[in-house]
Amino acid sequence: MRILIVEDEMALANVLTEILKKNNYGVDAVHDGVDGLDYALSGVYDVILLDIMLPRMDGIEMLRKLRANGDSTPVLLLTAKSEIEDKVKGLDFGADDYITKPFNTEELLARVRSATRRKEVFMRDEKSFGDISIDKNTLKIATDSDEIKASLKEYQILEMLVVNPDQIISKEKFIEKIWGYDFDGEYNSVEVYISFVRKKLSAIGSKVGIKVHRGVGYSLEVQDD
Numbered sequence: 570m571r572i573l574i575v576e577d578e579m580a581l582a583n584v585l586t587e588i589l590k591k592n593n594y595g596v597d598a599v600h601d602g603v604d605g606l607d608y609a610l611s612g613v614y615d616v617i618l619l620d621i622m623l624p625r626m627d628g629i630e631m632l633r634k635l636r637a638n639g640d641s642t643p644v645l646l647l648t649a650k651s652e653i654e655d656k657v658k659g660l661d662f663g664a665d666d667y668i669t670k671p672f673n674t675e676e677l678l679a680r681v682r683s684a685t686r687r688k689e690v691f692m693r694d695e696k697s698f699g700d701i702s703i704d705k706n707t708l709k710i711a712t713d714s715d716e717i718k719a720s721l722k723e724y725q726i727l728e729m730l731v732v733n734p735d736q737i738i739s740k741e742k743f744i745e746k747i748w749g750y751d752f753d754g755e756y757n758s759v760e761v762y763i764s765f766v767r768k769k770l771s772a773i774g775s776k777v778g779i780k781v782h783r784g785v786g787y788s789l790e791v792q793d794d
Contacts, residue, residue, distance in 0.1 A: 575605035602626025643684035739786035
């Protein structure tokens with residue numbers, strides 16, 4: 570799951586990034602409303618944490634333009650105690666919730682989890698396909714008879730495939746969603762992690778396989794005996 574932070578206070582943006590990464594979320598952070606809108610409209614984010622007071626374009630205007638473009642990504646407003654009117658305006662323009670600064674870490678994580686419930690595929694921490702189930706809390710891949718722990722990126726790749734069972738996911742989409750836009754590593758990183766995931770599925774005797782659609786991307790399939 571990938572989260573976009575739009576916050577101009579660098580120290581707070583860094584704290585939010587660290588908290589979310591420690592809880593197995595992918596994170597991108599930008600620091601003004603213009604960049605925030607540009608990133609948000611990419612469609613790769615599951616939740617947006619949006620400050621109201623931003624340079625270049627304030628958070629309310631960014632939210633208004635986001636919704637006007639038909640984007641329904643859950644938005645959690647980051648507000649000051651005195652911004653009651655802005656909270657109301659933000660909710661009227663389509664924000665899903667808000668959290669008042671300074672905030673408690675557990676409350677932040679709970680509100681992020683709550684916001685994601687608008688996206689049906691992320692309603693449960695445990696998801697399944699074929700004979701496997703995957704659990705975000707433990708990063709485990711399991712069949713009825715065996716289980717194995719995945720690395721965070723292995724889990725994220727498999728999760729994207731599991732929650733989009735009828736779609737072919739491109740290499741570019743994996744990179745945007747898992748590594749982020751600032752990724753400057755090797756382009757074959759996706760292929761490497763796909764290989765790791767295949768080995769783990771094989772290790773627990775799963776019939777689930779990852780199908781390559783050459784030049785297009787990857788999807789899951791249940792293999793015959």
